[in-house]
Amino acid sequence: MATINQVSSFLCLHSNISSSSSSRRDLARSSIHFPKIKTKNSTLTTLIPKIQSNIGLVEEMEFSRISPNSKHNPKVSPDPKAMEKLYVLLEAVLDRVEMHKNVGEQRNNWNSLLLTSINTITLSAATMAGIASAITSLPGAPLEALKLASTFMYLAATGMLIIMNKIQPSQLAEEQRNAARLLKKLESEIKTKIAIGNPTLSDVNEAMKKVLAIDRAYPLPLIGVMLEKFPAKVEPAVWWPEKRRTSAKRQDDKNGWSSDLEEEMREITKVLEFKDKADYLRLGEKALKLNKGLAIAGPLLTGLGAIGSAFLASSPDNSWAMVLGVMGGAMASVVNTVQHGGQVGMVFEMYRSNAGFFRMMEESIESNLKERDLESRENGEVFEMKVALQLGRSLSELRDVAALSSRLGSDIEEFGSKLF
Template identity: 55%
Template sequence: MASLQTSTLIFSSSFSSSSCSSSRRSNINAAIHVPKLPRVRFAVPKTATKLVLEGLQLREPKHILDNDSYNNHSATPATPTAATTQLYAILEAVADRVEMHNNIREQRDNWNTLLLNSINMITLSASLMAGIAGTAAGAGVSVLALNISSTLLFSAASGMLLVMNKIQPSQLAEEQRNATRLFKQLQSQIQTMLALHDPTEQDVKDTMEKVLALDKAYPLPLLGAMLEKFPKKFEPAVWWPKNIQSQKPSKPNSQIGKINGWSAELEEEMREIIEVVKTKDIEDYERLGSLVLKINKILAISGPLLTGVAAIGSAFVGHGSASAIVAVAAGSLASAVNAFQHGGQIGMVFEMYRNCAGFFNKLEDTIQATLEEQDLEKRENGELFEMKVAMQLGRSSDQLRELASKSASSRLEGTSIDEFGCKLF
């Protein structure tokens, strides 16, 4: 190694000297002549060269192989399955629906505020004109302009009230609010599914059915797809795909011990919860929802009727004192009715009861479908299922067991789960 370094130094020095002398030879004739150095050859041992070459040959393929395998691993990640790709596509559609429902909810909430203020201002202005016309008519002044103006304003208020009562903007806003919440919930479920395990085709099918059920329960378009705002009978909201239940009645599982977190005691506890939900909570919300629906129907008819009577009365102001009184009184009552109905958002209250009743119906269907699966291994883990039911009812697992035991002993006469602290949202 030392001999190799020495030869390198000698060669570099001789090369620099020769290059320097050759560059100056053209301008200066030097008197000193540098003698040529003899060529010195160093014999490199063949053994060392052979070992070095063999080492390079041994190391290089391995190094190249490692780099290739690393590059291939980093450049080509694992190919996702078809189910995973489809579920990601559904996730994007769900996120888009969340944004759309939220935007439309803000728009329809603005509708309720703007229409309420506009109709009340029109009605009160027409009532004021009718009152002034009645006073002026008694003094012998012509009131034709005031009659025509008040009549037109009352007629416009009647038409706007008919449209507003038909679409119920406060109820539309509540529908979109519920849709936004439920789509966000579905979005979280899909993200959790993708994080925990690779989805299957059945997961994709179930998720798609949930999306379609939500689209049907809370439609985006207003014309042609709007839900009936004044149904003949109160019906709870349904935003989940109905499970196909078996015709045979389910029986308590008599297996001893826990299998997949399930036991005979836990099954009996879930059945008692179903009984409480069916006999008390759903009935209470149906009763309250039917009452609010009747009140909303009465108010929806009274508002346009009063403005119509006021329009007729204002047209005859000047032909008698009674017509002015009728126009002013009917207009004032119409403003009060409109403020109570749409300012108090009776349609939103009705939709809230519809959603609450639907929540308990969904809970009942979920528990019933789980208990009808006779193979305990195919069920969701029993302890996890109990915890989810308890969280949906806003209670702990111990409180849920206490509620089930009280229901089994006394059937909780006059008591509902809501009275025990149920939290829907």
């Protein structure tokens, strides 16, 4: 009986010591061994298993006591509605990328197939007109059949060429290529927001506006909403939504911005305005004028060829009819090859898109500079690096261009972009 009391008091002693211990890890690592206690008749061996080391379990128990909203667990659960809407937008963007890619390939095929067909028809009509003019004096020659065939083929080529010049397939293909590229960029932005986590409804609305802006800038249908292929004035392409900033008081945190960086960005904006964008608008004007001239000359020459073919051997002196019937077709083939084989419409769209790119950069810089709340701006250092990368320059080169613009003003000869 005395032995049992001794064991009981020994257990109580160890229990009190363990409860007053200040470190759970010491308790987890400790092992309790009881000695053998002898009685008169036998030896009573009390075996108590060791307490195994389980630090991870103790830490997990401690972590579970921390509430999800405490400062020790700063991760906030994402908004499920915002996340779901972003996934819906991502699916729509992926679908649009595939549509623009397929339609762009189709319209590029239009350009090559229509050009080959029209040139073949035009040269065949010119050949028939030449043969008809050569056999006018031969009795029993199929003159009328050749005349009718040549005239009909010229008229068909004229109608097809008018339609082709109206829609400008090479320019349409370039529009779809631009749209697919911009949508892929938007797809990457949405995936980044999803990967980072915690998207908000403002992120959803911004992505939605970007999708709709690209739809307006590069429409898929031809009827009703097709872009004007021969505008009265060349304007930069606009594929981004209007940015609206709210005014607020300045805060102490500069968010990577400084007065020198703001001045640098202002000078870069001037360079883009007076050099890069102006140069591409000037080139766009030239490409537009050339495209207009060729679009008028092609159908005019095929029409003259049709008139010449119709009047072969109908007048005492049919030399003028022969010249129109043969030379009209030959010259029309050359004009069509230069216009559509050279893809003048695509070149014009490329210039217009490049001017739009520089306009977008200007608006991006100005929107950040006009924002008085520095926390609402993009981080200054990151923004400077992004501008430098978009212009194909290093940070030192970007600052050199800004310093040169500050000294020379509009007389600067250096362009802002080195990419294109």
